Amino acid sequence: KLLRPGGFLLLNTSSASEGTRRRDLNVLALPASDLAEELGNILVASMIAVGAFLEKTGLAALDSAVRALAEVLPARRQQIIRVNEAALRKGAEFVRHNPQAWQPNAPEVSVS
Numbered sequence: 001k002l003l004r005p006g007g008f009l010l011l012n013t014s015s016a017s018e019g020t021r022r023r024d025l026n027v028l029a030l031p032a033s034d035l036a037e038e039l040g041n042i043l044v045a046s047m048i049a050v051g052a053f054l055e056k057t058g059l060a061a062l063d064s065a066v067r068a069l070a071e072v073l074p075a076r077r078q079q080i081i082r083v084n085e086a087a088l089r090k091g092a093e094f095v096r097h098n099p100q101a102w103q104p105n106a107p108e109v110s111v112s
Contacts, residue, residue: 008053009025011027012030014031030049030052030101032045032091048088051091055095
């Protein structure tokens, strides 16, 4: 109910396999938690989703997002840059290799 018609829904099919009943949303469906487990860190599921979103929308270049990690993470968190980079890239790769993940049920979404 919180998304406007024509909105963009990132759906983690690892935990929401039933999908959505709404037909007025653009849906990007991927098993983010399962992919994170493949990387050995369930905590990066959201970064996998971000990588998939960036790949699909082109809102920002993936390499720009990777470079930004070093800038936004505090010094005590720098050790997680590598796993976050791997997660971003895994999400983007998933979208490239699984075009059926994009379910444009509404007019093409504009992210500008």
